[in-house]
Amino acid sequence: MHDLSRLSLNQKTTDPWNLREAVEGCVRAGIPFIGLWREKVAEQGLQESARIVRDSGLRVSSLCRGGWFAGSSARERQERLDDNRRAIEEAATLGTEVLVLVCGPAADGDLVAARAYVEECIEKLIPDAEQHGIRLGIEPLHPMYAGDRSVIVSLQQANQIASRLNHKQVGVVIDAYHIWWEPDIYAQIAAAGERILGFHVCDWLVPTPDMLNGRGMMGDGVIELRRLRTAVEQAGYTGPIEVEIFNQQLWSMPGDEILQLMCERYLEHV
DSSP states (O other): OOOOTTEEEEGGGGTTSOHHHHHHHHHHHTOOEEEEEHHHHHHHOHHHHHHHHHHHTOEEEEEEEEEOOOOSSHHHHHHHHHHHHHHHHHHHHHTOSEEEEEOBOOSSSOHHHHHHHHHHHHHHHHHHHHHHTOEEEEOOOOGGGTTTTBSOOSHHHHHHHHHHHOOTTEEEEEEHHHHTTOTTHHHHHHHHGGGEEEEEEOEEOSSOSOTTTBEEOTTSSSOOHHHHHHHHHHTTOOSOEEEOOOBHHHHTSOHHHHHHHHHHHHHHHO
16 A cells, blocks of 8 residues: 555754755655744745745645744843744745644743743743644653753653644644653653644654654664553554654755655555
8 A cells, every 4th residue: 555645744854955856755755744843944035935835736734844942031031932933924925734833942941940831831822823823842852852852751741732732723843853752652642632733754763873864764772662652643643744854864855755755664664
């Protein structure tokens, strides 16, 4: 069976490509979805990006990223909230329903306060998200990123925030790279249920060559990808499956070869 109907290219997987190149590559490869990054959209221009995607017939699975809430001053914190509001508007213009939130590190090292502040900021964004029809997907990151990228480091934490806020515009994004290690991951996936707004896949290489840019192509590592996919589906998620791989070696390959390999490995391992 060669069913690519749920497959999405996250732009980071073909990072050297601009938005137009990524869209055209997806069309050639028969990939129906694309996950966009804000900096790639900004390079092309928001309206032009929306037109390119619309004319191609692709659908946008998500926009990455919002979040990064903490700031060292009140002014900086307000600027970051305002930027998240712009991100919500951009997501709506691009035709996706999901803005991925990478919540950011603690500004002063106080993890408890930082996590409370993340929840406070997401709550403040709910009216904007509701107005534009955008769902805010809290993406927990692996604990190795707690110091520089996110104080939300488990699906359990993301679930707890979404549960407390208890609003249809707030959910979670499950990235296999970040959550595969959690001892109770299958219970947490089941608990997330209808709040699951996205599912991202790649693989965990052993040894890991680089903390940020050392993700592997599916099948090259140790993650039980098919088991995770089955659990996510049993919890109720049947939306796009994004392949998101940060890997310098992969980026040195021609983009069309990356997509060919991605499709083959998706069918074999996901």
